[in-house]
Amino acid sequence: xxxxxxxxxxxxxxxxxxxxxxxxxxxxxxxxxxxxxxxxxxxxxxxxxxxxxxxxxxxxxxxxxxxxxxxxxxxxxxxxxxxxxxxxxxxxxxxxxxxxxxxxxxxxxxxxxxxxxxxxxxxxxxxxxxxxxxxxxxxxxxxxxxxxxxxxxxxxxxxxxxxxxxxxxxxxxxxxxxxxxxxxxxxxxxxxxxxxxxxxxxxxxxxxxxxxxxxxxxxxxxxxxxxxxxxxxxxxxxxxxxxxxxxxxxxxxxxxxxxxxxxxxxxxxxxxxxxxxxxxxx
Amino acid sequence: xxxxxxxxxxxxxxxxxxxxxxxxxxxxxxxxxxxxxxxxxxxxxxxxxxxxxxxxxxxxxxxxxxxxxxxxxxxxxxxxxxxxxxxxxxxxxxxxxxxxxxxxxxxxxxxxxxxxxxxxxxxxxxxxxxxxxxxxxxxxxxxxxxxxxxxxxxxxxxx
Numbered sequence: 001x002x003x004x005x006x007x008x009x010x011x012x013x014x015x016x017x018x019x020x021x022x023x024x025x026x027x028x029x030x031x032x033x034x035x036x037x038x039x040x041x042x043x044x045x046x047x048x049x050x051x052x053x054x055x056x057x058x059x060x061x062x063x064x065x066x067x068x069x070x071x072x073x074x075x076x077x078x079x080x081x082x083x084x085x086x087x088x089x090x091x092x093x094x095x096x097x098x099x100x101x102x103x104x105x106x107x108x109x110x111x112x113x114x115x116x117x118x119x120x121x122x123x124x125x126x127x128x129x130x131x132x133x134x135x136x137x138x139x140x141x142x143x144x145x146x147x148x149x150x151x152x153x154x155x156x157x158x159x160x161x162x163x164x165x166x167x168x169x170x171x172x173x174x175x176x177x178x179x180x181x182x183x184x185x186x187x188x189x190x191x192x193x194x195x196x197x198x199x200x201x202x203x204x205x206x207x208x209x210x211x212x213x214x215x216x217x218x219x220x221x222x223x224x225x226x227x228x229x230x231x232x233x234x235x236x237x238x239x240x241x242x243x244x245x246x247x248x249x250x251x252x253x254x255x256x257x258x259x260x261x262x263x264x265x266x267x268x269x270x271x272x273x274x275x276x277x278x279x280x281x282x
Numbered sequence: 283x284x285x286x287x288x289x290x291x292x293x294x295x296x297x298x299x300x301x302x303x304x305x306x307x308x309x310x311x312x313x314x315x316x317x318x319x320x321x322x323x324x325x326x327x328x329x330x331x332x333x334x335x336x337x338x339x340x341x342x343x344x345x346x347x348x349x350x351x352x353x354x355x356x357x358x359x360x361x362x363x364x365x366x367x368x369x370x371x372x373x374x375x376x377x378x379x380x381x382x383x384x385x386x387x388x389x390x391x392x393x394x395x396x397x398x399x400x401x402x403x404x405x406x407x408x409x410x411x412x413x414x415x416x417x418x419x420x421x422x423x424x425x426x427x428x429x430x431x432x433x434x435x436x437x438x439x440x441x
Contacts, residue, residue, distance in 0.1 A: 054376060069429035071422025083378060084368050086416040086433050100376040115427035117418075118318075122425045
């Protein structure tokens, strides 16, 4: 009888363990499914642009999550919306939106807003289109003449040329016949970096040297990134500790109960055997 | 002679615990985070003035963009969702040539259709133009922003 009571107690304990494990599982599942509140960053690839430039907007949500919709809005100096986009985050929680400024875009300060869906939060940054003396002028590279489509008056020692009308090699000297120090040339799919080696020789002439040629972006599948993404999954973050705290002890307790039951069974068999023996003796 | 009772409970316990383990493992597996969209953009198509589907236009022609929406659900007490529909058209060189806003409300179980349009500028560059339709409750500059449908895209060519 005592053995049965013990078994009953063990069964109650076991049931309690199951309930605990179910509760833990439900909690883990709920935590994994619930959309966490995200914080967001937003930035543009440059602080100032000229009319007709391509504006690249990037940012990240925290905690990093894939497939989260992010609303992007750009407002001009007058407050009018000039760009709107809904983009989705990648494995690392990054998002990206790109557009070209209108050739007649007003000068002034532009505000970029980004908001992750359903998070009651947003972030913003600014860029400007400075009122610069934009003139069409010519540039001579290795004896060939090209048209400059952008002239920036700010004295930045290095600028990236994303458009260029011709093939150039490293070390080519670019003579710019203009009063400014930074230039942008035309052609798609070519990216070269112009580094200013000499400041304005005279008010009309600037000498620039090409230090890099074409750059190519190659997307490679990165398994390490995938592992990082797995590690950053909230389901894993919640599920593993819950597993360790909830299910593992429950399984251990069940094992103990089973072992005790076996012992009890063996004891009862022994008792039966002894009883039979004593009856036989009587 | 007293026979020890044969109990099936321990094996049942093991079955339950193993089931729990399997379920937990499944929960640890990365869930496909499906956004809770309440509206579906069924289709986006470009048409001519007469409403005939067309995806090649000349400069100066009118491009009509027809959007069909549906809101799943319904029943005895349909829920209404106010929304803003953005129709954005970008040129091959990423310049936005058209941005249309439309504010409306859709109820669960309802299907809606809307058409907006613009004239291809005479100075427009030739090539493939992208039309993207997005739905949200407000503008992204508002922290309450929420995408209400998965954005849908279509293209047309200007020759």
